[in-house]
Amino acid sequence: MIPAVVYAIPAFVLLVVVEALSYRFLPDDDERGYELRDTVTSMSMGAGSQVVAVPWKAVTILLYAALYTTAPWHLPPSSAWTWVLLFFGDDLAYYAFHRVRVLWASHVVHHSSVRFNLSTALRQSWTPMTGLPFWLPLALLGVPPWMILLQQAFSLVYQFFLHTERVDRLWRPVEWIFNTPSHHRVHHGSNHAYLDRNYGGILIVWDRLFATFEPEGERVVYGLTKNIDTYNPARVAFHEFAAAWRDVRAATRWRDRAGHLFGPPGWAPRTEA
Secondary structure, eight states: OOOGGGGGHHHHHHHHHHHHHHHHHSOOOTTSSOOHHHHHHHHHHHHHHHHHHHHHHHHHHHHHHHHHHHSSSOOOTTOHHHHHHHHHHHHHHHHHHTTSHHHHHHHGGGGOOSSOSTTGGGOOOSOGGGGHHHHHHHHHTTOOHHHHHHHHHHHHHHHHTTSOSSOOOOOHHHHHHBOOHHHHHHHTBOSGGGTTOOOOSSBSHHHHHTTOOOOOOSOOOBSOSSOOOOOOHHHHHHHHHHHHHHHHHHOOSHHHHHHHHHSOTTOOOOOOO
């Protein structure tokens, strides 16, 4: 089973080259743009994610199909309303995916670069299985499995174009409804004001609705609150799982162990007064 997004990879690589050349001939800031080791790491993470995706998509289809067959009704692909439901359901699932540390441990890979460019979009997780629970309800609602996978691929392609500093703010109505490069720069920021903000995939309305929206203001500092300072793809892929395991082992109470796993990113037990 070849993931649908694979067919977009040649275009991704071409656009990365074009953007990198734009910084070479139209420099904007020496601290921005591309750095060879960082780009190679991002490309390596992207390649590894597709290797993992091939067998994982087969497992995912089986799970979606199993739930789809037990759904009380099957939504017709020919209906526009099925696609509308899928669009909003997929985007809401993507928003919710960010809110738990054990799941963030997978997605944090995508935030580990201190640069923000189109190659950063390719810095993808090698443990995509952590996000599965958030999309399973779509199959239970009767959405055909192939439609779910297609919408996920469409969302991923859309988000590729968000990873750039070459695009400033867009037309205000677009900025109000959709995720844009400006909104997504905030999401990748390690500034205190930008932490845990702008989780949306295609839409930004969930962040506005659930009070996690933050407009771009101060200059964004990219990366993690504690950067890992490595270009080793294996360490990039698994460092947060290792950190969570260390926290769990160090905890003395079961509720603290659960908090380190299922609390939001950055969760810490309250200190006794």
